[in-house]
Amino acid sequence: MTSKPVVVETVRELKALTSAFRSEKARIALVPTMGALHAGHMALVRRAQEVAEKVVVSIFVNPTQFGPTEDFSRYPRTFDADFEKLSELGADAIYAPDAAEMYPRGFSTRITMSGPADGLESDFRPQFFAGVATVVGKLFIRCAPDFAAFGEKDYQQLKVVTRLSKDLDLGVEIVPVPTTREPDGLALSSRNAYLSAEERAIAPVIYTALKSAALNIRGGATPADAAQKAADTITAKGLKVDYVAACHAETLAPLSGDEGEPIRLLAAAWLGGTRLIDNIGV
Ligand code: AMP
Numbered sequence: 001m002t003s004k005p006v007v008v009e010t011v012r013e014l015k016a017l018t019s020a021f022r023s024e025k026a027r028i029a030l031v032p033t034m035g036a037l038h039a040g041h042m043a044l045v046r047r048a049q050e051v052a053e054k055v056v057v058s059i060f061v062n063p064t065q066f067g068p069t070e071d072f073s074r075y076p077r078t079f080d081a082d083f084e085k086l087s088e089l090g091a092d093a094i095y096a097p098d099a100a101e102m103y104p105r106g107f108s109t110r111i112t113m114s115g116p117a118d119g120l121e122s123d124f125r126p127q128f129f130a131g132v133a134t135v136v137g138k139l140f141i142r143c144a145p146d147f148a149a150f151g152e153k154d155y156q157q158l159k160v161v162t163r164l165s166k167d168l169d170l171g172v173e174i175v176p177v178p179t180t181r182e183p184d185g186l187a188l189s190s191r192n193a194y195l196s197a198e199e200r201a202i203a204p205v206i207y208t209a210l211k212s213a214a215l216n217i218r219g220g221a222t223p224a225d226a227a228q229k230a231a232d233t234i235t236a237k238g239l240k241v242d243y244v245a246a247c248h249a250e251t252l253a254p255l256s257g258d259e260g261e262p263i264r265l266l267a268a269a270w271l272g273g274t275r276l277i278d279n280i281g282v
Pocket of ligand 1: 152177178187
C-alpha cells in the first residue's frame with residue numbers, strides 16, 4: 001500500500017471527506033496524535049486499519065494540555081517525515097489543523113473530568129486532562145469516527161478518553177493498543193528524542209523497575225511496598241520520581257485490597273529535563 005493520504009486542515013474539508021467515506025459505507029477510525037510519529041503510532045494506525053475501512057490520523061500539538069513551563073514550544077514537529085510514514089502504511093487521511101482552526105478567537109469551553117482523571121498525572125500536570133478531554137472531544141465531534149485508537153503507553157489518558165466518550169454519548173469505541181518498546185524495554189515516545197546518549201542508556205530503568213514490581217506483587221509483596229521499591233530503584237539511577245503507583249487497572253482508583261482485583265503499575269519520572277511515563281499490568 002503506497003497511496004498518499006489526503007491532507008485536510010479545516011473542519012469543512014474534514015467533514016466533506018468523512019461524509020464521502022460514510023457514503024461509501026466505510027467505517028472510520030481516528031488516530032489522534034501530536035505528530036513526531038514513531039513505531040508506536042504506526043502500531044495504532046495498523047490496529048485502526050484492522051477495525052475500520054478508513055483511517056484518519058490527526059496531527060495537532062495541542063497547546064492547552066501543556067503547562068506554562070512545559071515543552072510546547074520545543075515539542076518536535078516533523079510533518080514531512082510523518083506524511084511519509086503514513087503514506088507507507090496507507091493511512092487514508094491526515095487532519096492537521098492549526099491552533100486558530102482548533103481554538104478560534106473567543107473559544108471559551110473546557111471539558112473537565114474526575115474519575116480516572118483524578119490523581120497520578122493530574123497531581124503533577126493539573127491542566128493536562130482538561131486539555132486532552134477538550135481537544136479529543138472536539139476531534140470526536142468533528143470527525144465522528146466509529147473507532148479511535150489510543151496507546152496503553154498513556155494509560156491514564158486511555159481510561160480518561162474511554163470515560164469521556166461514554167459520558168458525553170460521543171459514540172466512539174475506544175480501541176486500546178499495547179505499548180511499543182525499544183529492544184531494551186524503553187517505551188517509544190516522541191520525547192525520547194530529548195535524551196542524551198547517557199540518559200538514553202539509563203531510561204529503561206523505569207520499565208525494568210515496573211517489571212520487578214509486578215513480579216514482586218505476583219510473588220506476594222504488597223502493591224504499596226512493590227511500588228516503593230520500584231521508586232527507589234528509579235531514584236537510585238538519578239531520576240526524579242513524580243510517582244510510582246499501583247492502582248485499580250480499570251478505574252485507576254486506589255486499591256481496595258480485594259482478592260483478584262486487576263492492578264496496573266504506573267510511573268512518571270524526570271530524567272534530566274525530560275519527563276518519561278510508563279506503565280504495565282500486573
Ligand atoms: P502522542 O503523539 O504522544 O500524543 O501519542 C498519540 C497516541 O500514540 C496516543 O494514543 C499514545 O498513547 C500513542 N502512543 C505513544 N507512544 C506509544 C507507544 N510507545 N506505544 C503505543 N502507543 C503509543
